[in-house]
Amino acid sequence: MKTNYQILLRNFQAGTTTAILLIPQSMAYALVAGVPPVYGLYASLLPLVVYALLGRSRELALGPGALDTLLIGVTIGSLSMASNPNAATVAAVIAFQVAIIQIVLGLLRGGFLINFFSKPVISGFTSAAALTIAISQVKHLLGMDIDRSSRFYEEFWQLVTHVEEIHLMTAMIGIGSLCFIAMAKRIKKSFPNALAVVILATVVGTILKVDQNQVSVLGAIPQGLPQFGFVWVTQELFVTLLPSSVAIAAVGYLTTISIARTFADRNRYDIAPNRELIALGASNFVASFSQGFPVSASFSRSAVHAEAGSTSPYSLVVVAAWIFLTLLFLTEYLYYLPTATLAAIIILAVLGLIDFTLVKHLRKTKQSDMWLLMLTFFSTLIVGIVEGILIGVVFSLGLFLYLTTRPHTAILGRVGNTADFRNLKHYPEATTYIGVIIIRIDAQFYFGNVSFLKTLLKKLEMESPFPLKTIIIEACSIAQLDSSADSVLHDIADDFKERNIELKFASVKVPVLRVMKASGLYDKIKERNFFMNIDDAVQGESSQ
Numbered sequence: 001m002k003t004n005y006q007i008l009l010r011n012f013q014a015g016t017t018t019a020i021l022l023i024p025q026s027m028a029y030a031l032v033a034g035v036p037p038v039y040g041l042y043a044s045l046l047p048l049v050v051y052a053l054l055g056r057s058r059e060l061a062l063g064p065g066a067l068d069t070l071l072i073g074v075t076i077g078s079l080s081m082a083s084n085p086n087a088a089t090v091a092a093v094i095a096f097q098v099a100i101i102q103i104v105l106g107l108l109r110g111g112f113l114i115n116f117f118s119k120p121v122i123s124g125f126t127s128a129a130a131l132t133i134a135i136s137q138v139k140h141l142l143g144m145d146i147d148r149s150s151r152f153y154e155e156f157w158q159l160v161t162h163v164e165e166i167h168l169m170t171a172m173i174g175i176g177s178l179c180f181i182a183m184a185k186r187i188k189k190s191f192p193n194a195l196a197v198v199i200l201a202t203v204v205g206t207i208l209k210v211d212q213n214q215v216s217v218l219g220a221i222p223q224g225l226p227q228f229g230f231v232w233v234t235q236e237l238f239v240t241l242l243p244s245s246v247a248i249a250a251v252g253y254l255t256t257i258s259i260a261r262t263f264a265d266r267n268r269y270d271i272a273p274n275r276e277l278i279a280l281g282a283s284n285f286v287a288s289f290s291q292g293f294p295v296s297a298s299f300s301r302s303a304v305h306a307e308a309g310s311t312s313p314y315s316l317v318v319v320a321a322w323i324f325l326t327l328l329f330l331t332e333y334l335y336y337l338p339t340a341t342l343a344a345i346i347i348l349a350v351l352g353l354i355d356f357t358l359v360k361h362l363r364k365t366k367q368s369d370m371w372l373l374m375l376t377f378f379s380t381l382i383v384g385i386v387e388g389i390l391i392g393v394v395f396s397l398g399l400f401l402y403l404t405t406r407p408h409t410a411i412l413g414r415v416g417n418t419a420d421f422r423n424l425k426h427y428p429e430a431t432t433y434i435g436v437i438i439i440r441i442d443a444q445f446y447f448g449n450v451s452f453l454k455t456l457l458k459k460l461e462m463e464s465p466f467p468l469k470t471i472i473i474e475a476c477s478i479a480q481l482d483s484s485a486d487s488v489l490h491d492i493a494d495d496f497k498e499r500n501i502e503l504k505f506a507s508v509k510v511p512v513l514r515v516m517k518a519s520g521l522y523d524k525i526k527e528r529n530f531f532m533n534i535d536d537a538v539q540g541e542s543s544q
Contacts, residue, residue, distance in 0.1 A: 007311060014310035015318020017192070021304055022063050022319060023326055024198040025349065027218070027334075028342040029064035031140070032133055033293055034076040034148075035088045037218055037342070038331065040064050042226040043095075043292035044323045047283035048316040054279035055313050056271050057260040059306035062283060062316060065296040066350045067126065068252045070133050072293055074385045075244040077148045079237075088291060089231045093238065096230070096288035097245035102253060102281030111273035117254050120369040121392035123358050124376030125251075128152070128388060130353040131381065133346060135159070140343035141178070143170025143216065152381040170215050174340030177201055181348050194345050198337060205336030216339045221331040225324075226291035247386045252296035256280050259297045263306055300352060372396055406452055407443030411460070412474060412534065419535040421474070435469035437461075438534060442477040445512075447484030454488060468501055472537045476507035481515045489516075493524050504529045506537045 022044055030040030044063045051062045072094060076087045105113065135155045139146050144165045146158045177197050184193035204210075211217045233241075257276055264271045284294050305315070362370035375395055380388025410423035413430030421438060422430055432438075437460050443449065461468045481489075496503045503525055508516070513530075516522040522530070531537040 010309035011312055011315040012318050014305055014308035015315040016322065017308035018061050018301060018305045018310075018315070019319045019322035020192045020195045021301055022061070023323065024194040024342065024345055025298075025301065026064050026323075028346045028349075029066065029069040030293075031339065031342055032066070032136070032346060033064070033069040033072040033091060035091050035293065036221075038221045038327075039088050039091065039291060039293060041323055041327055041331075042290055043287050043295050045226070045292070045320055045327070046286040046290045047292060047295045048320040048323075050286050051279050051283045052313045052316040052320075054282055055260075055276060056279075057263060057276065058267070058269070058312055058315075059263040059302050059310050060256065060260050060297050060313070060316075061301035061305040061319075062256075062280075062297055063295055063301065063319075064293070065252065065255060065298050066133055066346075066353060067129050067255060068248050068294050068296050070129050070136075071244060071248045071251060071385055073136075073148075075241065075248075079240075088293075089233065090237070090241065091293035092231045092288050092291060093233050094241055094245050094248065095284045095292060095294045097238075097241060098249040098252065098294045099281045099283075099285035099288055101246060101249040102277050102284065104281075105249075106274045106276075106278035106281055109274050111253075111257070111277050113250075116393060116397065117250065117389075118369075118372070118396045120358070120362065120373035121376045121389065121396050122254060122258075123355050124373040125380050125389045125392060127354045128377045128380035129385060130350040132385065133350045137343040137346045140216070140339050141171070141174035141347065143167025143174070143214075143340065151384060167214060169210065169213050170338065170340050173201060173204075173210070173215065173338045174344055177338075177341040177344035178348065181344060185348075197341055197345065198334075201341040202334060202337045205338055210336060210338060218334050218337045218339065218342075221334055223328065223331045225327055228290055230289050244386060247389060248294050251389070252284075252294055253277055253280055255299075256297040259299050259302050262299075263302065300349065368399060372399060401448065404443060404446075405448045407441055407449055409442065409456060410440045412438040412440055414535075414538070419533070421534045433470075433538060435464075435466045436472065436538065437464065437468065437470070438472045438474060438538070440474035440477065444480040445478050445485040445489075446480065446482045450485050450488040454492065457492065470502045470504060471496065472504045472506060472534060474506050474534055475509065475512060478512055479509060481512045483519075486515055486519045486521060489521055490519070490524065493521065502529065504531065504537045506531045506534045 023041070026040035026044045027037035028040070030037045030043075033039075048062050051060070072091055075094065076090055079090065105111065132152045132155070135152055136148065138144075138159055144159065144162055144167070146162050146165070149155045149158070180197050180200070181193045184191050184196065205215070205217060211219075257273055260271050260276055280296070287293060287295055359370060359373060362373060372392065372395060376388060376392030379391040383391065410425070412421040413424050413427060413432045414420070415422050415427055415430050423440075424430055424432070439456075439460070441453070445453070457471065493503050505525070508530060513522070516525075
């Protein structure tokens with residue numbers, strides 16, 4: 001059993017290791033967000049301390065993330081403020097809005113709303129966003145001066161048409177940084193390649209005075225802690241930012257809770273989604289008045305954090321302490337760090353977010369989900385970041401509604417001499433009964449699919465080779481019955497009674513049976529036509 005000293009030492013080591021990764025990453029992601037690099041350090045200071053106090057994930061590494069910084073950058077870019085001093089003000093206001101949205105949702109126990117973002121939608125969005133981020137950094141990697149765009153194809157076309165503007169020395173530094181990180185990763189995954197390349201590039205930049213050769217460098221970074229206080233913008237701008245803030249709040253929470261759940265399941269402890277939502281919101285709240293921007297979690301950073309030995313959220317306090325020391329004493333040494341090196345760090349970090357394996361898996365298992373993933377992917381690339389995920393969510397909900405209004409049904413037959421009844425599509429040799437149709441409905445029965453059942457029963461009756469005398473509904477999969485569905489069952493029962501067709505139910509769940517009794521449907525169909533299983537329901541029927 002580990003002593004308290006050993007546990008503290010492990011968490012100190014984990015916090016130090018994560019800080020080594022986060023310091024260069026936070027400055028790099030600040031560029032993606034469209035604000036000066038130092039604001040990435042500001043966003044990595046107080047939010048980490050607040051999450052450590054309120055959050056419960058032991059391995060979560062909070063800080064600037066790829067997806068939320070991209071959404072911030074797109075929003076700031078749409079306002080033509082990128083690299084403008086006012087951009088940091090806008091980013092702080094977005095953090096405030098995101099914080100309020102997340103805290104209110106958490107207090108109202110609205111964490112479940114994130115379930116509307118299905119895995120195919122998130123995978124498609126993440127992969128497209130990763131490509132968009134990567135392509136947006138190529139101009140910094142190669143030293144090209146081209147306009148920023150939130151659309152992948154526009155950025156790509158500008159790169160192609162301005163290829164003659166590549167700055168040779170910048171390109172050498174950028175590509176060299178890429179190669180160094182890639183090789184370092186291959187040799188040893190745990191090697192702090194981001195920090196190493198920052199130190200190396202800064203030393204080389206200082207020796208060669210690369211800024212005199214038109215290489216873009218970070219330049220003078222303000223030394224000291226951020227200024228504290230809320231920033232205000234016009235009411236019109238505040239309202240304009242709200243739609244983007246909603247998207248950032250959703251994406252940031254989804255990313256964070258997904259990572260937190262992954263590690264909680266792996267290490268066998270529980271987290272409360274609504275508490276995590278409040279903790280993330282509170283972290284963004286302090287970011288908003290400390291010159292920061294919205295933060296979330298990073299899977300790669302969290303994996304490093306866990307592997308380094310983190311066993312408590314308080315290890316994030318160690319990370320924040322290193323950020324604190326960097327702001328006070330180390331920023332002056334980063335003057336000659338080329339922005340091409342930060343671009344290289346971003347490109348390699350986000351390319352790992354592209355998920356090809358899920359596409360292959362869905363192609364074999366669920367093609368409708370695969371097409372939903374592809375739709376979200378191309379919508380995000382072509383239409384835009386915020387629009388892309390909204391299109392994915394809308395089509396995901398549309399697909400869900402379509403499938404629930406046309407639930408899966410099966411016509412059943414008896415397998416051999418057993419009491420088992422199976423789908424005739426899969427067991428064509430199963431025994432059926434003359435004039436009897438046994439149907440299983442694999443969904444709750446509600447107003448959205450009532451017309452489907454009526455249409456299906458009419459179709460089955462028309463296609464039956466013998467006059468219909470009995471319909472048996474296997475109701476084991478029907479968990480709910482609303483008033484609209486109950487009313488339709490009354491109509492079906494009346495219609496069948498007039499034509500001397502018996503309507504029977506098997507395996508009805510208690511909540512559904514309760515509704516049937518309260519509405520009078522149970523008495524109308526008669527108690528004798530309700531059975532515990534299909535085998536009991538078909539007793540007395542003539543076999544084919």
